[in-house]
Amino acid sequence: MARSQYLSFVHAVIAAIKPDISTEDMDENWEKLRFFLPDNLVLAALDLIDRDSVVKYCAPWGRVRYEVLGSTATYTVFPQLPSPDSDIMAYCTCPSFTYSVLLSKSQLMCKHVLATLLAERLQKCVERPVTADELASTVTRCFS
Numbered sequence: 001m002a003r004s005q006y007l008s009f010v011h012a013v014i015a016a017i018k019p020d021i022s023t024e025d026m027d028e029n030w031e032k033l034r035f036f037l038p039d040n041l042v043l044a045a046l047d048l049i050d051r052d053s054v055v056k057y058c059a060p061w062g063r064v065r066y067e068v069l070g071s072t073a074t075y076t077v078f079p080q081l082p083s084p085d086s087d088i089m090a091y092c093t094c095p096s097f098t099y100s101v102l103l104s105k106s107q108l109m110c111k112h113v114l115a116t117l118l119a120e121r122l123q124k125c126v127e128r129p130v131t132a133d134e135l136a137s138t139v140t141r142c143f144s
Helices: 003-015 023-036 039-050 095-105 111-122 133-141
Strands: 054-058 064-069 074-078 125-130
Touching: 003 023, 023 039, 039 064, 039 111, 054 111, 054 133, 074 111, 095 111
Parallel strands: 054 125
Antiparallel strands: 054 064, 064 074
8 A cells, every 4th residue: 555545544534533522432543543653653742742742823814834842852844735646745844754754764754743633633732823023933943
């Protein structure tokens, strides 16, 4: 099976998660995620969510940016890329994403991407409104 199909399955499981979902249904979704992703990846993503490490910056005109506060640095996450032909559906600026997802292709995503996708579905992102200047600063920081 192609990577893009696995990613589609993972995204479908994540899309089924809702903030008010029953414990029974949530357990079933966690089991499905654990089928496609390593346990340590799922647990690390949930830990980031529990520590309120997923930050959603909301610009007044509707633009949204995500950052995840890691243990050693802050990483910018792009949870949905506009390229339907690619087997990469998200991007993170962390070294793990570069090595494990892009180079060795040993994982479908890093813990920061998974945490962002799950936090968004569970409505657990720490939301911060930003001005145009503040958003420009986060973009500049991402590419420096």
